[in-house]
Amino acid sequence: MRDTAPETNRSLPIALLRAREKVMGPIRAMLADVGVTEQQWRVLRVLAERGTLDPTEIADRSCLLMPSLTRILQTLTTKGLITREAHPTDRRRQLVTITAAGRQLIADNLKESQRLNAWLRESFGADKLDALLDLLNELDALDRDPRG
Amino acid sequence: MRDTAPETNRSLPIALLRAREKVMGPIRAMLADVGVTEQQWRVLRVLAERGTLDPTEIADRSCLLMPSLTRILQTLTTKGLITREAHPTDRRRQLVTITAAGRQLIADNLKESQRLNAWLRESFGADKLDALLDLLNELDALDRDPRG
DNA sequence: ATCTTGCTATTAACATGTTAAGTAAACTAT
DNA sequence: ATAGTTTACTTAACATGTTAATAGCAAGAT
Numbered sequence: 001m002r003d004t005a006p007e008t009n010r011s012l013p014i015a016l017l018r019a020r021e022k023v024m025g026p027i028r029a030m031l032a033d034v035g036v037t038e039q040q041w042r043v044l045r046v047l048a049e050r051g052t053l054d055p056t057e058i059a060d061r062s063c064l065l066m067p068s069l070t071r072i073l074q075t076l077t078t079k080g081l082i083t084r085e086a087h088p089t090d091r092r093r094q095l096v097t098i099t100a101a102g103r104q105l106i107a108d109n110l111k112e113s114q115r116l117n118a119w120l121r122e123s124f125g126a127d128k129l130d131a132l133l134d135l136l137n138e139l140d141a142l143d144r145d146p147r148g
Numbered sequence: 149m150r151d152t153a154p155e156t157n158r159s160l161p162i163a164l165l166r167a168r169e170k171v172m173g174p175i176r177a178m179l180a181d182v183g184v185t186e187q188q189w190r191v192l193r194v195l196a197e198r199g200t201l202d203p204t205e206i207a208d209r210s211c212l213l214m215p216s217l218t219r220i221l222q223t224l225t226t227k228g229l230i231t232r233e234a235h236p237t238d239r240r241r242q243l244v245t246i247t248a249a250g251r252q253l254i255a256d257n258l259k260e261s262q263r264l265n266a267w268l269r270e271s272f273g274a275d276k277l278d279a280l281l282d283l284l285n286e287l288d289a290l291d292r293d294p295r296g
Numbered sequence: 297a298t299c300t301t302g303c304t305a306t307t308a309a310c311a312t313g314t315t316a317a318g319t320a321a322a323c324t325a326t
Numbered sequence: 327a328t329a330g331t332t333t334a335c336t337t338a339a340c341a342t343g344t345t346a347a348t349a350g351c352a353a354g355a356t
Contacts, residue, residue: 214305
């Protein structure tokens with residue numbers, strides 16, 4: 001079906017959408033078995049890798065907007081995967097920490113996650129994957145919005 | 149901030165997310181002024197380019213899932229930008245057509261849309277843009293899910 | 297003719313995306 | 327000190343993403 005619509009293949013927004021779906025599909029399937037979403041998984045991994053963080057930094061590192069993150073942190077707290085405490089000196093801020101259960105959830109799925117990454121590298125080609133990542137990062141680094 | 153987190157730059161899902169945000173930001177801003185979302189714009193453009201279609205084909209061409217499309221078609225009908233009629237021979241299906249108002253909305257924004265595309269080509273580089281699109285399409289064409 | 301199977305579109309339920317507004321706390325400059 | 331500003335997080339409102347279930351219809355097989 002899709003090959004009869006050549007235009008959309010040259011549309012960058014749609015190409016990015018399709019590529020993302022291709023990569024995320026298997027990951028989502030894996031996470032669905034454990035009962036966490038792709039976004040919740042990102043938050044947990046950031047916390048596991050970098051330790052206690054405040055919500056603003058979590059949002060930046062996991063590429064989530066603050067309103068989304070607010071809801072996700074509530075969900076993760078309910079699930080017992082994170083804890084939140086007040087910041088010692090700045091009462092506007094919080095400190096979020098992953099719990100042992102959260103770390104366990106990551107440990108239970110990290111191997112499969114790495115297997116999916118390896119499959120991608122092998123199937124798509126390590127050279128092409130690196131080239132793609134380079135281009136995407138360059139694109140993201142483009143200076144400013146085209147408001148001229 | 150972001151440059152202190154080298155890992156996420158090499159994560160394909162997140163790199164795709166950031167790149168998409170970079171490209172879509174200006175487009176969303178343009179469309180917000182007219183009162184349509186990015187997804188509604190995609191549907192209208194598909195209908196304008198290819199004429200009357202049934203919802204299943206619209207979903208395929210605009211990269212939307214059917215439940216999302218159902219709601220979007222309701223919204224677009226309310227806004228008077230599309231019309232829906234029953235399929236003459238298959239009563240399960242519908243035929244969706246863009247209205248004159250819908251075509252006018254596209255005409256009003258097409259030039260700006262093309263200007264944004266041109267800005268991207270020039271700013272990012274035509275060669276790199278083509279290379280990126282090629283890689284994304286190749287990725288999307290990868291055979292099957294890694295269920296081994 | 298009925299029965300099964302598959303297709304089309306919708307609905308439901310929950311999670312996130314997105315923009316705008318709101319609240320509370322910290323900062324800045326007088 | 328205090329008015330004005332900025333920062334951190336939350337809430338609200340609406341749109342979409344995602345999976346599962348549902349209803350109506352079509353087509354093929356028995």
